[in-house]
Amino acid sequence: xxxxxxxxxxxxxxxxRKVSRAGGYSSPEEFVLHxxxxxxxxxxxxxxxxxxxxxxxxxxxxxxx
Amino acid sequence: xxxxxxxxxxAISPAALVALKTGCARSTTPAxxxxxxxxxxxxxxxxxxxxxxxxxxxxxxxxAAGGGINxxxxxxxxxxPVAWSNFITGYGPDVHGIFDFIxxxxxxxxxxxxxxRVLEPERVLSLGDWRLPLTGAKVELLRKGEPFWTSLTDQGxxxxxxxxPVDFPPDRGRARILSGLGTPDLRGSQGSFTFFxxxxxxxxxxxxxxxxxxxxxxxxxxxxxxxxxxQNSMRAGNPQMEITARVWVDREADALRIDLQGESTVLARGxxxxxxxxxxxxxxxxxxxxxxxRFYVKEVSPRxxxxxxxxxxxxxxPALPISNxxxxxxxLARHLGAFYTQGFPEDTKALxxxxxxxxxxxxxxxIVLEExxxxxxxxxxxxxEGLLFFYFSSLDLNIHMFYRSLDPGSPLHASTDPRFKGAVxxxxxxxxxxxxxxxxxxDGFTEVIVMSDHGFAPFNRSFNLNTWLAxxxxxxxxxxxxxxxxxFAAVDWGSTAAYGLGLNGLYLNRxxxxxxxxxxxxxxxxxxxxxxRELESVTDPASGRRVINNAFITSRILPGPLPPYAPDMxxxxxxxxxxxxxxxxxxxxxxxxxxxLDPWSGTHCIDPSAVPCTFLSTVRPVIDDPDLKDMGxxxxxxxxxxxxxxxxxxxxREDGS
Amino acid sequence: MGxxxxxxxxxxxxxxxxxxxxxxxxxxxxxxxxxxxxxxxVFKAVSDQERIADLRRRMGGExxxxxxxxxxxxxxxxxxxxxxxxxxxYLSCLLKPLLVMALPFMLVWGQLEARYGAxxxxxxxxxxxxxxxRDELPAREDMLxxxxxxxxxxxxxxxxxLDQVSxxxxxxxxADAELLVNGTAAGIGRTGEWNxxxxxxxxxxxPSLWRLFTPHxxxxxxxxxxxxxxxxxxxxxxYSIFGWHWSWTAVFLVFSMLxxxxxxxxxxxxx
Numbered sequence: 002x003x004x005x006x007x008x009x010x011x012x013x014x015x016x017x018r019k020v021s022r023a024g025g026y027s028s029p030e031e032f033v034l035h036x037x038x039x040x041x042x043x044x045x046x047x048x049x050x051x052x053x054x055x056x057x058x059x060x061x062x063x064x065x066x
Numbered sequence: 067x068x069x070x071x072x073x074x075x076x077a078i079s080p081a082a083l084v085a086l087k088t089g090c091a092r093s094t095t096p097a098x099x100x101x102x103x104x105x106x107x108x109x110x111x112x113x114x115x116x117x118x119x120x121x122x123x124x125x126x127x128x129x130a131a132g133g134g135i136n137x138x139x140x141x142x143x144x145x146x147p148v149a150w151s152n153f154i155t156g157y158g159p160d161v162h163g164i165f166d167f168i169x170x171x172x173x174x175x176x177x178x179x180x181x182x183r184v185l186e187p188e189r190v191l192s193l194g195d196w197r198l199p200l201t202g203a204k205v206e207l208l209r210k211g212e213p214f215w216t217s218l219t220d221q222g223x224x225x226x227x228x229x230x231p232v233d234f235p236p237d238r239g240r241a242r243i244l245s246g247l248g249t250p251d252l253r254g255s256q257g258s259f260t261f262f263x264x265x266x267x268x269x270x271x272x273x274x275x276x277x278x279x280x281x282x283x284x285x286x287x288x289x290x291x292x293x294x295x296x297q298n299s300m301r302a303g304n305p306q307m308e309i310t311a312r313v314w315v316d317r318e319a320d321a322l323r324i325d326l327q328g329e330s331t332v333l334a335r336g337x338x339x340x341x342x343x344x345x346x347x348x349x350x351x352x353x354x355x356x357x358x359x360r361f362y363v364k365e366v367s368p369r370x371x372x373x374x375x376x377x378x379x380x381x382x383x384p385a386l387p388i389s390n391x392x393x394x395x396x397x398l399a400r401h402l403g404a405f406y407t408q409g410f411p412e413d414t415k416a417l418x419x420x421x422x423x424x425x426x427x428x429x430x431x432x433i434v435l436e437e438x439x440x441x442x443x444x445x446x447x448x449x450x451e452g453l454l455f456f457y458f459s460s461l462d463l464n465i466h467m468f469y470r471s472l473d474p475g476s477p478l479h480a481s482t483d484p485r486f487k488g489a490v491x492x493x494x495x496x497x498x499x500x501x502x503x504x505x506x507x508x509d510g511f512t513e514v515i516v517m518s519d520h521g522f523a524p525f526n527r528s529f530n531l532n533t534w535l536a537x538x539x540x541x542x543x544x545x546x547x548x549x550x551x552x553x554f555a556a557v558d559w560g561s562t563a564a565y566g567l568g569l570n571g572l573y574l575n576r577x578x579x580x581x582x583x584x585x586x587x588x589x590x591x592x593x594x595x596x597x598x599r600e601l602e603s604v605t606d607p608a609s610g611r612r613v614i615n616n617a618f619i620t621s622r623i624l625p626g627p628l629p630p631y632a633p634d635m636x637x638x639x640x641x642x643x644x645x646x647x648x649x650x651x652x653x654x655x656x657x658x659x660x661x662x663l664d665p666w667s668g669t670h671c672i673d674p675s676a677v678p679c680t681f682l683s684t685v686r687p688v689i690d691d692p693d694l695k696d697m698g699x700x701x702x703x704x705x706x707x708x709x710x711x712x713x714x715x716x717x718x719r720e721d722g723s
Numbered sequence: 724m725g726x727x728x729x730x731x732x733x734x735x736x737x738x739x740x741x742x743x744x745x746x747x748x749x750x751x752x753x754x755x756x757x758x759x760x761x762x763x764x765v766f767k768a769v770s771d772q773e774r775i776a777d778l779r780r781r782m783g784g785e786x787x788x789x790x791x792x793x794x795x796x797x798x799x800x801x802x803x804x805x806x807x808x809x810x811x812x813y814l815s816c817l818l819k820p821l822l823v824m825a826l827p828f829m830l831v832w833g834q835l836e837a838r839y840g841a842x843x844x845x846x847x848x849x850x851x852x853x854x855x856x857r858d859e860l861p862a863r864e865d866m867l868x869x870x871x872x873x874x875x876x877x878x879x880x881x882x883x884x885l886d887q888v889s890x891x892x893x894x895x896x897x898a899d900a901e902l903l904v905n906g907t908a909a910g911i912g913r914t915g916e917w918n919x920x921x922x923x924x925x926x927x928x929x930p931s932l933w934r935l936f937t938p939h940x941x942x943x944x945x946x947x948x949x950x951x952x953x954x955x956x957x958x959x960x961x962y963s964i965f966g967w968h969w970s971w972t973a974v975f976l977v978f979s980m981l982x983x984x985x986x987x988x989x990x991x992x993x994x
């Protein structure tokens with residue numbers, strides 16, 4: 002897994018700690034990763050799968066046809 | 067004794083000797099034990115009815131000990147992945163990130179399964195046709211948040227979570243986990259059967275839930291049956307791996323022999339095989355992928371009709387991580403024999419498509435239940451201390467299929483074979499026996515909790531949400547010919563304000579979020595209010611009944627920051643209604659409301675207040691409105707530990723702390 | 724073939740019977756260790772120990788020569804050539820003991836495979852039996868299958884194209900089941916209650932010399948109208964060593980090798 006160091010000012014870090022604790026994240030790192038992932042998902046989503054592959058993965062899920 | 071036990075013994079022995087010498091051995095204090103039975107779909111109203119009928123005497127015992135049948139608030143929407151994630155994390159979808167069985171890419175609107183995904187290896191060495199991964203492929207659990215049991219294992223409490231839903235791949239902590247709901251089959255689907263036949267009437271292009279493979283006898287009584295396995299990621303183009311089963315039929319004996327990878331299995335018509343092991347060679351003699359299947363002989367003569375279960379991940383040689391520690395599944399398989407590893411083991415799709423009939427489906431469901439009972443007895447026998455959570459899927463999937471036998475309002479009630487009208491009662495009776503076994507395992511230091519993730523309701527009428535949106539001007543159909551096609555093939559996105567996807571989700575087609583989305587941010591609040599008002603006033607012309615109890619605006623019920631894949635509205639259908647089969651993946655059939663003629667006749671994907679969970683306990687809860695989110699903290703609170711999980715309240719303490 | 728095969732089986736029955744009270748893994752482990760010692764003793768007796776010691780010394784010197792003259796390609800090539808020659812001679816020295824040991828090794832391997840390689844029948848777990856006829860299959864009404872110590876689960880599946888008949892049997896106990904198919908008698912599964920007794924996984928009524936090395940296939944008397952051979956779907960077995968699961972071959976190879984190496988050191992055998 003690639004590594005990247007970030008410098009965050011103390012006040013923001015404290016807020017991150019608070020929010021991640023309140024949000025049930027296991028660590029501030031998990032929270033930060035989640036936020037970054039979320040932004041990436043909306044700004045630059047990964048290459049989508051083919052329709053056939055999507056269908057295949059959902060096969061057998063009784064709730065849908 | 068296995069390696070871990072040996073090391074444990076080696077580590078414990080000196081400590082035990084010291085403890086004995088100083089007279090403070092722990093054996094004087096019996097260990098605290100909590101048994102939690104997670105029975106998916108156990109409905110509190112049905113439980114009460116069956117207790118009154120005397121079908122569930124053990125539930126009655128438990129009810130007497132814990133002050134009645136308590137209703138537990140379920141998740142919104144009340145779908146199993148969402149509900150069990152609420153249980154696991156103590157928080158709602160805004161934290162754990164699971165809003166539905168199906169999510170969609172916000173930009174492209176392409177749907178995907180919400181609970182896990184496979185990440186291809188980052189670096190691959192290509193040698194001609196071969197692709198050798200230099201880094202491993204990974205399966206990623208998409209559920210966020212910390213599981214409640216982490217605080218227990220961190221404080222030295224042993225935890226076993228067997229067949230745990232929404233935990234594939236399993237949490238890598240210190241708990242023993244065997245993953246349940248959400249675990250795919252070897253082809254990467256949620257369960258894809260294969261049906262070999264030379265009966266032209268059975269051969270269709272429909273691939274929902276499985277494939278029908280045409281085969282032929284060229285006169286020697288042999289059918290060559292191709293068994294299609296997973297894709298071979300080590301070959302360019304990821305071709306599907308395949309092995310051949312030779313099926314020799316003896317029409318006079320009404321039986322056949324299946325020759326598969328050097329092993330022969332004899333089966334007569336109407337028989338199920340045991341588990342057969344398969345190995346698909348990714349690189350011959352070097353790397354293979356292992357699976358297990360069962361066969362069922364539906365007919366030998368005049369036509370071959372041979373059903374094969376989805377290829378389950380072999381618990382003895384799992385191709386994907388299904389347990390923690392990794393050798394837990396193989397230890398169990400060696401001890402008990404192979405077992406279903408896929409998350410949805412009962413083949414509801416085979417019944418829906420008429421590949422299996424009611425009787426054959428129930429036989430298969432019974433095999434699943436027997437295996438599950440074997441696992442449960444094994445766990446109960448080895449359980450000495452800590453938390454044992456055990457999950458049963460049988461009620462949920464079988465009541466989905468047989469609610470029609472309970473409900474005279476079902477369009478299929480009259481045509482359901484009367485022999486199977488007691489199927490639901492019998493399943494509840496079986497679950498009651500399980501409750502009895504858990505209660506019998508009690509001593510003065512053991513508590514028993516029985517809980518479900520939602521109740522049940524009939525699914526008699528289907529609501530085509532997308533069609534309703536089109537009829538009412540919220541969606542624009544560009545191609546009438548493509549209305550029946552899924553994945554929104556018919557839609558003109560530039561003129562569409564909203565679309566439905568999944569079982570309860572409604573999404574606005576927002577500018578800046580969805581490609582070509584026309585809804586500007588300032589239009590969102592008014593549009594949502596208008597949709598809510600109009601949806602809640604939809605009535606069924608056939609009965610005059612209201613179709614939707616509540617159309618929840620997500621940002622108002624979950625005020626925290628929401629991920630872009632969260633639905634803008636969650637549709638809470640009224641009892642008797644559900645999103646139609648067609649609308650879940652973006653089709654636009656003509657009718658807004660239709661009868662549901664699928665054997666899948668029960669549902670819980672409706673207004674959460676209509677399908678509360680069952681909660682029975684030897685400890686009396688003291689909070690009036692217990693919720694699934696409270697259960698983790700409440701279970702942890704039964705142990706004498708200083709640190710409890712963050713989420714939820716302790717329902718066994720007045721102040722909920 | 725029958726008497727030779729029976730004598731060999733009787734010999735190994737007698738040799739292994741004292742270990743029959745031990746759990747199968749411990750029996751196999753002891754046999755593996757003893758086999759390793761045995762192999763190294765035979766190797767010492769048959770091989771030219773002085774020649775091997777001389778060759779090893781020489782090869783050591785040649786490797787050292789390569790390392791010392793690494794900056795001189797010509798010298799390195801000369802030493803490499805000598806090393807290859809010495810190595811070839813060394814391998815030829817090993818050939819004689821290997822040839823002497825080959826036959827007993829194959830006999831031991833076959834016997835261990837038959838005794839430790841598969842489970843016997845489990846009670847109430849069906850085993851598929853397939854019998855092979857030489858020419859045409861008998862008519863269905865002429866097929867006569869009888870069992871003692873096990874029950875027949877109908878039906879008989881007759882595969883005309885292959886001249887085979889398959890059926891299932893279920894054991895009543897873990898040992899000593901007998902099968903009689905159109906007059907041909909054969910055992911199925913374990914031949915005795917003790918660990919290390921043979922587990923029969925097939926029969927052959929027209930055996931070749933090869934059957935001496937496959938004692939899990941019982942050599943039986945050929946009967947007119949009876950099948951030529953048969954085989955049974957019995958599960959292979961594995962051995963748990965601290966959580967790792969090994970096949971019998973892995974246990975045998977690893978532990979016989981270890982004991983052979985230890986034996987070589989103890990008995991001062993040059994290999």
